[in-house]
Amino acid sequence: MKPSLPQGTRDFAAETLHKRRFIIDTIKETFELYGFEPLETPSIENLETLMGKYGDEGDKLIFKILNNGLDNPSKRENVIKEFEHILSGKNNKNITERALRYDLTIPFARFMAMNQGKLTLPFKRYQIQPVWRADRPQKGRYREFMQCDADVAGTYSLISDVELAEIYADVFGKLKIDVEIKINSRKILYALAEVCDSIDNITAITIAIDKLDKIGMEKVKEELKETGLSEKSISIIENYISIEGSNSEKLDKIETLVGASETGKKGIEELKFVLDFLKNDDSKRINKVILDFTLARGLNYYTGTIYEVKARNVQMGSIGGGGRYDDLTGLFGVPNIPGVGISFGLDRIYDVMEELKLFPEEINRATEVLFFNLGEKESKHAFYLMQKLRHQNISCELFYENVKLDKQFKYATKKNISFAVIIGSKEMEEKNCLVKNLGTGEQKTIPETELVDFFK
């Protein structure tokens, strides 16, 4: 049989993994700097936990797992009957009751609901794990990919919203990715629908608005028309979309449009609070938070601020997203635990950094020193010296075979090893070793007693 991978999945070799780890470490460090604690949940959840949380499209993209034991003859008739439900598009516990995790937010909400009372609120957790979506793969889209989430649960304080925006700015600053951190509020979108007298169509409106920069104003209007909005509503939405200027100018303009709505007023207040707080952080950074009323986001559990991050100078969908949800655990029978969270898309961040060549050179240097093998006695001696270095936390390797130096050099070059230590019979006799810098080609002989200090 020919080995192959399922569609949309990948193996990661050392070079890729070093780079991925570089990103993950940066994110993890930043999360911990802000007081978040780690959490891991299972790869599989009960299908019931996930269904209905991501919208109709989302439900279709959940990987469902076939139950075991369906071939049991005694269940045969029942299984065939239940399978009819599947064929008509309904899920059925008797056929599939488990599914692969689709994101990290819903499992987190499930965890909160299951552990309420045990956790001190507000609870700040971060989670870095793969998720799966049965999407067709394309640029920046995989069927298995890594999400890095940070969520604050149990507080309405908008300071937590501010902090998450700061985390975005910090992480992408550290990674040297030039990004736009877009912010909006679901409340404002809701108010817009209210003003248009089309609350039932809020999803269609937001989806259409969200496409603005992709399809342009005319197409957006067409789409709105098709969903049955009145001319008047469409012109309100056109005004809404056309709002431009600085963040504070935009806030002034939105006030006249949706300020009459209670929800709209609240949304404006909240955005003002967050943006004002961010303005007080005068640290010089390339990444700024930009108010964008066309930002919508599909996930329907968001209720307040919403975020999305896009990299500049590169063609790639969003590399991060998040927002506030006032009652996520309510879905699991535990009301009144609000939360706010953000997610980093590791795989897309990787693709962006690769395309913009943002990974540091030295990232693939795992082994520092290679000890050459020049014979039985020599290699034994070299091994003894090497262990001394290893115990001082200097990563080393001894070439396993006594082959031509040429080969040993090539191995070192391939693995991007910085130094070679060559110990032959002459060096052994004189209790010396020859250290060669493989980058510069410089080499010198030093007493073996000084070897550890040389690398420390």
Place this chain on the structure above:
RNA sequence: GUGGUUGUAGCUCAGUUGGUUAGAGCAUCAGAUUGUGAUUCUGAGGGUCGUGGGUUCGAGCCCCAUCAUCCACCCCA
């Protein structure tokens, strides 16, 4: 889920209107060179042309199906 693209050696790719034994560069291995590489020279190995059918005297090339890739739509990280 819908539409398009590509699939030939480990990698990047040639391969004429269908015609004998399918090529190149890089990489690998061996030797020139038994203590100095990333830059020399010589030679060697490596392919059921994605897979399965079909058309044909004859298919890497044409047709159908299927799998995978990349891309777009839907949606999203």
